[in-house]
Amino acid sequence: MARKTRPESFEGSLVALALGDSLGATMEGYRSHDLLTAYEEGRYDPWQMQVALWTDDTAMTVATAQSVAACNGMMGEDLSKRYLVWYRTSGRGIGRATLRAMERLLNGVPWEEAGETGQWAAGNGVAMRVAPVGLFHAPGLVGLAEDVNICGIITHRNEEAINAALAVAWVVAEAASGNLKISNCVDKLLQYMPACRTMDSIARAAEMAADRMPATKALPELGLGGMAYETVASAFFCWLRNPEDIVDVIVTSVLGAGDADTRAAIAGSMAGAYLGAESLPVRWTRQLDGHRALVALSQRLYKATVDAWAKA
Numbered sequence: 001m002a003r004k005t006r007p008e009s010f011e012g013s014l015v016a017l018a019l020g021d022s023l024g025a026t027m028e029g030y031r032s033h034d035l036l037t038a039y040e041e042g043r044y045d046p047w048q049m050q051v052a053l054w055t056d057d058t059a060m061t062v063a064t065a066q067s068v069a070a071c072n073g074m075m076g077e078d079l080s081k082r083y084l085v086w087y088r089t090s091g092r093g094i095g096r097a098t099l100r101a102m103e104r105l106l107n108g109v110p111w112e113e114a115g116e117t118g119q120w121a122a123g124n125g126v127a128m129r130v131a132p133v134g135l136f137h138a139p140g141l142v143g144l145a146e147d148v149n150i151c152g153i154i155t156h157r158n159e160e161a162i163n164a165a166l167a168v169a170w171v172v173a174e175a176a177s178g179n180l181k182i183s184n185c186v187d188k189l190l191q192y193m194p195a196c197r198t199m200d201s202i203a204r205a206a207e208m209a210a211d212r213m214p215a216t217k218a219l220p221e222l223g224l225g226g227m228a229y230e231t232v233a234s235a236f237f238c239w240l241r242n243p244e245d246i247v248d249v250i251v252t253s254v255l256g257a258g259d260a261d262t263r264a265a266i267a268g269s270m271a272g273a274y275l276g277a278e279s280l281p282v283r284w285t286r287q288l289d290g291h292r293a294l295v296a297l298s299q300r301l302y303k304a305t306v307d308a309w310a311k312a
């Protein structure tokens, strides 16, 4: 029987991801931790942050959610076409591996072979857009790894990029089914996942969060580059250090420097699935570009998910 599936997690995850991306958009690539230090010392008011326009993180998540909702599941062919439409019409904030994969798709390479390989393929591009795949698996984890792989290889044919995305999708799926407990979530995730660099980093991030390490110390140690094992582990740290307070999760992620928008998008997708849409401050959501459309999309994805699993 399918598990409980919480509609508030669908809306919470997608909207919090977009908020993290929009709040982090003007901070991407920032190297200094001055603002984070000020925030930790109570000298920085998070409400002064600017909710800017979304970037690639939200745009590709929206494309993923639309595809899953339209196909009642993960279909690589449909999904790759939707990514390509976004690339041709906007492509704002696109990453290096995704750019090269989109060029291959444009040149007629099949979606299964379009994804980037090699060291630059270990980036964040799959983890940042995978939340809808996790939400689709709230009713059951069967097939989750396969679906994350289909979503991922379109742009990143890289084990670490796919594993990092699977870790995020697992959290979102467990949270959206109401099964997630913060106290044992990383232990259960370690049992579920293959051994990999990302899981080593996530386990370290969980220790740092439990030890109350200051974010100004933890985030540089976890890594500020754009590799998936850095960004996803630092998103876990920002989430696990204060999982009941989504504003703190997103603000810490944004002020953490490095790939700020993607870290905040990923942390937001997990925290939003866990806490639900009610946790999101109206003073942010009312400024968010396309907020109503995101809510409507989350409702379509929820209905497609429940319908697909009822037939399974």
Ligand SMILES: [Mg+2]
Residues within 6 Å of the ligand: 055, 056, 057, 093, 261, 262
């Ligand atoms: Mg971005």
